[in-house]
Amino acid sequence: MSFIILLLLLLLVGFTRLLQWRKTSLFLSLVLISSFMLIGSGLIPRYLLNDLQADYESKPKIQWSNNNAIVLLGAGTQFISSTQEFEPTFFSFGRINETASQYKACAKTQTRCKVIISGGDAQNHGVTEAEVYQQQLLRLDVPMGDIIQEPNSVNTWKNAQLTSDLMKHHKFDNIVLVSSGLHIRRSELYFNHFGLDVIPVRADYMAAQISWLPLWYNFAVTDFALHEQIGFARYNTYNFMGWNSKREKPGDA
Numbered sequence: 001m002s003f004i005i006l007l008l009l010l011l012l013v014g015f016t017r018l019l020q021w022r023k024t025s026l027f028l029s030l031v032l033i034s035s036f037m038l039i040g041s042g043l044i045p046r047y048l049l050n051d052l053q054a055d056y057e058s059k060p061k062i063q064w065s066n067n068n069a070i071v072l073l074g075a076g077t078q079f080i081s082s083t084q085e086f087e088p089t090f091f092s093f094g095r096i097n098e099t100a101s102q103y104k105a106c107a108k109t110q111t112r113c114k115v116i117i118s119g120g121d122a123q124n125h126g127v128t129e130a131e132v133y134q135q136q137l138l139r140l141d142v143p144m145g146d147i148i149q150e151p152n153s154v155n156t157w158k159n160a161q162l163t164s165d166l167m168k169h170h171k172f173d174n175i176v177l178v179s180s181g182l183h184i185r186r187s188e189l190y191f192n193h194f195g196l197d198v199i200p201v202r203a204d205y206m207a208a209q210i211s212w213l214p215l216w217y218n219f220a221v222t223d224f225a226l227h228e229q230i231g232f233a234r235y236n237t238y239n240f241m242g243w244n245s246k247r248e249k250p251g252d253a
Contacts, residue, residue, distance in 0.1 A: 040214020048225035074119020074129030094203035164194035195248030
């Protein structure tokens with residue numbers, strides 16, 4: 001996405017040069033060069049990532065209650081040709097490990113602890129994220145009987161909507177939401193929209209790499225951060241237009 005923006009700026013520079021709009025062309029050239037350097041050097045992605053993650057850097061100490069749910073959000077699956085099987089993607093393993101860790105902490109209190117894996121087949125692989133992630137959780141000693149699959153959601157909005165339906169059925173009184181640091185803020189917003197008062201816990205924590213020379217990595221993480229910001233903009237626009245489903249009060253679910 002960042003490269004598309006830079007490409008559009010480059011095309012505008014060329015267009016204004018053809019029209020001999022020298023001042024406009026010079027201004028756009030400066031914007032193009034500045035944007036390229038600020039992104040590549042890590043300054044812009046550092047700001048964007050801090051804005052998304054800073055409030056979730058410290059993991060909360062959970063006060064487990066009598067009926068607990070730990071919600072694991074999916075992040076895709078990857079086909080491994082050598083085994084002819086699907087595995088969680090690179091971004092998923094941190095979430096899975098954090099979920100297992102939270103489950104074990106909950107189980108030590110001898111209360112009711114369930115893991116809800118929310119993730120369908122968004123990539124049309126013929127297998128759901130919930131199925132694939134469950135196998136990893138079983139390897140991490142989370143019992144099958146304490147795992148609930150939500151296999152129909154294909155995006156974060158549906159994660160929240162369909163999980164809220166499960167909450168109404170099981171009547172959990174404590175909900176821990178696990179996702180990537182980059183993704184947890186938007187996830188919490190959507191879950192709150194559907195009446196779920198969640199305790200957000202980030203798994204991984206993404207950082208920019210400050211460098212004198214532009215790094216491709218910084219362009220990549222900028223794209224991840226921009227994807228989240230677009231999600232916030234879409235949510236606010238849909239709310240303004242009345243296109244989102246009715247917002248529920250926290251606790252209603």
